[in-house]
Amino acid sequence: MTAHRYTRVDWWTLGYVAFATVAVALSFRGEPILDWQYLAGAHVLMVGLVALAPRLRAGGAAGRFLGDWYPMLLLAGLYGEIGVLTLDAGFQHDLAIQRLEIAVFGSQISYRWIREMPLPWLSALLHTCYLAYYFILYGSPFGLWVSGRRDAARHTILGVMVTFYLCYIVFLFYPVAGPRYAFALAHNAATDVGPARFTQWLLDRGDSWGAAFPSSHVAASVVATGFALRYWRPLGVALLLPTTGLVLAVVYGQFHYGVDALSGLLVAGIMLAVMQRSPEPTPARESVVGVLDTSP
Numbered sequence: 001m002t003a004h005r006y007t008r009v010d011w012w013t014l015g016y017v018a019f020a021t022v023a024v025a026l027s028f029r030g031e032p033i034l035d036w037q038y039l040a041g042a043h044v045l046m047v048g049l050v051a052l053a054p055r056l057r058a059g060g061a062a063g064r065f066l067g068d069w070y071p072m073l074l075l076a077g078l079y080g081e082i083g084v085l086t087l088d089a090g091f092q093h094d095l096a097i098q099r100l101e102i103a104v105f106g107s108q109i110s111y112r113w114i115r116e117m118p119l120p121w122l123s124a125l126l127h128t129c130y131l132a133y134y135f136i137l138y139g140s141p142f143g144l145w146v147s148g149r150r151d152a153a154r155h156t157i158l159g160v161m162v163t164f165y166l167c168y169i170v171f172l173f174y175p176v177a178g179p180r181y182a183f184a185l186a187h188n189a190a191t192d193v194g195p196a197r198f199t200q201w202l203l204d205r206g207d208s209w210g211a212a213f214p215s216s217h218v219a220a221s222v223v224a225t226g227f228a229l230r231y232w233r234p235l236g237v238a239l240l241l242p243t244t245g246l247v248l249a250v251v252y253g254q255f256h257y258g259v260d261a262l263s264g265l266l267v268a269g270i271m272l273a274v275m276q277r278s279p280e281p282t283p284a285r286e287s288v289v290g291v292l293d294t295s296p
Contacts, residue, residue, distance in 0.1 A: 009158045010050050013071055016078075016165040017043050017050075023085050023172040039081060046074065068154055071161045072138065079208055082168060086175035086210030093176045097213055101257050109258040110179040110251050118190035126252050127195035129245025131202075133217055136239050136246065140224035143235045152231035156224065159275045163223045163267060167216035175210025179254045186254065199253060215256045218247050218264030219271070226272045 021043050024036055049070055056067030066073075101108055114123070137160065144153035180203070190196065225243040229236030247265065250256040256264075 005054055006050075007053075007154075007158075009071055009154075009161055010053050012158075012162050012165055013050050014047065016168065017046050019169050019172065020078075020081065020085070039084065042077070042081070049074075068157065069141075072141070072157055075137075075164065078164070078168065079211065080206075082171045082175075082211045083208030085172055086208075091177055091182055093174055093213075094178070094182045097176050097257050097259060098182070100259050104262070105258050108179070108183070110254050110256065111183045113252050114186045114190050114254060115188065118186070118188040120189050120193050123190035123252070124193045124195050126245050126249035127193070127199050129242045130199055130217075130249035130253060130255070131195060132242040133221060133246060136221045136243055137224050140228040140235065140239060143228065144231055147232060147235075149231055152227070155275070156227040156231070159223050159227055159271055160220050163220050163271050164216055166267060166271075167214055167219055167264075168211075170214065171208075171211045171216075174213070176213035176257075176260070177209055178212030178256055178260065180207070181209065183254065196253065203255070212256055213260045214263030214267050215250055215260040216264065217250055217256070218261050219267040221246050222265060222268035223271050226268065227275075230276075 021040070024039050024043075053067045053070060056063040056070075059067075098108065101110070141153040141156040141160070144150075144156060185191070185200075191200075221243045225236055225239040227236075228239050247261055250261050250264075251258050
C-alpha cells in the first residue's frame with residue numbers, strides 16, 4: 001500500500017462527514033440542536049484527522065496502525081452522534097416500518113417472538129451473541145492484522161466502514177426508533193437471564209435513537225465475517241456462529257424490527273458483492289514482530 005496518499009476509506013470518511021454536517025445544518029430549519037457547535041467542532045477535527053492520515057501512514061509502526069485504523073476507533077462517537085441528530089424525530093417513520101413488518105411477516109415479530117417463546121436458554125444464547133458484536137466487528141480485521149494479512153485487514157476496514165457510513169446516512173435522513181422504543185419491553189423468564197439484563201443495561205446507557213433501519217449491527221457484522229471467510233477461513237468460521245446468533249438476537253431481543261434485520265442482510269450482501277470485485281489484496285503475509293510492527 002502506498003503510504004503517502006489518501007485511501008478510499010479516507011474519501012468515504014470525508015463524504016460521510018459532509019452528509020452529517022448537512023444534517024446539522026438542516027436542524028436549523030426547526031429548533032437547532034442543543035450545543036450544535038460541539039458537533040461542528042467534532043466534524044472539523046475529523047476532517048483534520050483524515051488530512052493527517054497519509055502522514056501517519058508514512059511514519060513509524062504506531063503511525064501506520066493509527067492511519068489505517070482511525071475510522072474504526074471513531075465508531076462509538078459517530079454512532080453516538082446519530083442519537084443527538086435524530087432525537088426529536090419521533091415515531092413517524094416507525095409506522096411505515098411496522099406496516100412493512102406486517103406485510104412481510106404477518107405480524108409484529110419483534111414484539112411477539114420473545115413473548116411467545118420465553119425460553120431462558122435461547123435468550124441467554126442469543127443475547128450472548130448480541131454482546132459479541134464488538135468482538136465480531138473488531139475481531140475480523142484485527143485477526144487479519146496480527147496474522148500478517150495487513151492488506152486484507154485494510155480491505156476489511158474499508159468494507160466495514162462503508163457499510164456503517166451507508167447505514168448512518170439512512171439514519172440521519174430517515175430515522176427509525178425501533179421496537180425497543182415503540183413497544184413496551186417484555187418482562188418474563190427470557191428477559192431475566194444474565195445476558196439479557198446486561199444487554200438492556202448497556203443499551204440504556206449507549207443506544208442511539210433513530211438508528212434502527214437498516215440494522216447496522218447486522219450489516220456490519222455480516223460484512224466483517226464475510227471478509228474473514230474470504231481472507232482467513234478459520235477466523236471466519238469462528239465468527240460465523242456468533243454472527244448468525246446476532247442476526248436473530250436483534251429481533252428476538254426487541255432491538256430491531258424483523259425488516260431492519262432483513263435490510264441489514266441486504267446491505268451486507270450488496271457490500272460483499274461489490275467488494276468482491278475490488279482488487280484482491282496480496283496473498284503474501286507480512287512478517288509480524290508485534291501488533292504495531294508492519295511494513296507499508
